[in-house]
Amino acid sequence: MAVVRFPDEGRTVTGEAAVRETLGRVGIDYERWQPSHPVPAGAPAEAVLAAYAAEINRLKAAGGYVTADVIDVSPETPNLDAMLAKFRKEHWHDEDEVRFIVKGHGLFHIAPKGSDVVSIEMEAGDLIRVPRGTLHWFNLCGDKTVRAIRLFQDVSGWAPHYTDSGVDAGYQPVCFGVQYIPADI
Numbered sequence: 001m002a003v004v005r006f007p008d009e010g011r012t013v014t015g016e017a018a019v020r021e022t023l024g025r026v027g028i029d030y031e032r033w034q035p036s037h038p039v040p041a042g043a044p045a046e047a048v049l050a051a052y053a054a055e056i057n058r059l060k061a062a063g064g065y066v067t068a069d070v071i072d073v074s075p076e077t078p079n080l081d082a083m084l085a086k087f088r089k090e091h092w093h094d095e096d097e098v099r100f101i102v103k104g105h106g107l108f109h110i111a112p113k114g115s116d117v118v119s120i121e122m123e124a125g126d127l128i129r130v131p132r133g134t135l136h137w138f139n140l141c142g143d144k145t146v147r148a149i150r151l152f153q154d155v156s157g158w159a160p161h162y163t164d165s166g167v168d169a170g171y172q173p174v175c176f177g178v179q180y181i182p183a184d185i
């Protein structure tokens with residue numbers, strides 16, 4: 001389940017309904033997806049896409065997405081640091097950024113117009129839709145692993161436009177995960 005934080009306020013939001021409502025207020029759609037049948041996290045991309053075909057097709061119809069793929073990132077990914085350097089600077093796209101986490105973790109920061117920066121720590125089963133034009137950046141978590149389904153309205157629209165604001169440098173890319181919860185509560 002995703003964990004939402006407002007670092008400037010020291011506020012954390014957990015729980016599916018609260019996360020959905022909180023993100024909805026800043027224009028981010030949040031969903032939890034279940035596969036139509038069990039599929040191993042390491043299954044071929046085609047098998048992963050097939051297991052989530054109903055959800056993918058629903059979103060395609062609603063959002064005008066024309067393609068879906070599966071991206072794999074792990075510590076063994078060639079040129080991982082160079083790839084991550086492109087993601088972790090504040091940017092926006094000319095199309096929506098839609099990500100469903102199949103395996104691993106990811107940390108999105110969103111900088112909504114007129115609202116405090118919000119971080120979204122995502123794990124398997126979480127989907128977010130970041131609308132086109134929304135300022136954001138992305139980091140991996142400590143496992144340096146993420147497998148995600150991506151939906152595209154136009155593959156050429158994915159190119160990032162950087163703000164060079166430096167805002168991203170003010171936020172620690174820290175994922176706490178379940179270990180952040182003290183063991184005695």
Ligand SMILES: [Fe+2]
Nearest residue numbers: 091093097160
């Ligand atoms: Fe992006």
